[in-house]
Amino acid sequence: MFDPQHDFVDPLLDWHERNGRHDLPWREPDRTPFEVLLAEILLQRTTAEAVAGAYRPFAARYPTPETVAAAPTEEIEALVAPLGLVKRAAYLRRCAQQILARPSGDVPREYPELVGLHGVGEYTARSVLIHVTGLGIAAVDTNVRRLLSRFFDVTPDRDRIAVLADALAPPTRSADFQHAMLDFAAEVCTAGSPACSSCPLRGPCASAEE
DNA sequence: AAGTCGGGGCT
DNA sequence: AGCCCAGACTT
Secondary structure (H helix, E strand, O other), X not given: OOOHHHHHHHHHHHHHHHHOOOOOHHHOOOOOHHHHHHHHHHOOOOOHHHHHOOHHHHHHHOOOHHHHHHOOHHHHHHHHHHHOOOHHHHHHHHHXXXXXXXXXXXXXXXXXXXXXXXXXXXXXXHHXXXXXXXXXOOOOOHHHHHHHHHHOOOOOOHHHXXXXXXXXXXXXXXXXXXXXXXXXXXXXXXXXXXXXXXXOOOOHHHHHOO
16 A cells, blocks of 8 residues: 555655755755745755855855845846846845844744745745744745656646645654755656666656656 | 746756 | 756736
8 A cells, every 4th residue: 555654755755864965055954044045045946056056155245134235236146147047136135125124134934924025935935934943844846846746646736736745744854855855856856867767766656657 | 827037057 | 959957026
């Protein structure tokens, strides 16, 4: 009998412990909520590998919303430019200003306030909650959508995948699970030619092959 | 609902 | 040449 927990979540977490990208700088445990948010915005439609090479200087120059709001937009643009989607520089600046306008002056800890920030959509808001508050939910990006729709052999409908992902997310290990899905999708269950022959998972997708 | 942003890597 | 990438905003 197929069991999502036993056949998907557990082996995926196990794979991640040994093969995950544990060296990504924004995954370091002592990152501030703003540093987490900064990373999430830089990662939008941008490979983790590309962001890995630009994140440390970025976080060093802009460690707080105050430093971003005080910087000229052109200066931020110059740092974002190598990653593409330069509009994110303006998004980031407006986002920092919004954060400073809050009573706390800090990154919101609730979903409605997070999605209200410029440049922060559903995925980014959820990811911030996962990493900052440890909330037991999932964030669906192109990787997660591809992985789950394939493994469970269901249509890649956004809302449906989101419900499935939330149901799978371990309440106390949502960050590990999120990283596991992202890393596994990027390295094994890839978009182009997935490494099914060396895949450690066995699920509905296996019987769906050929 | 469709269009736009985007450089870099991979096929 | 074309596809893809921790999406979100604008029209």
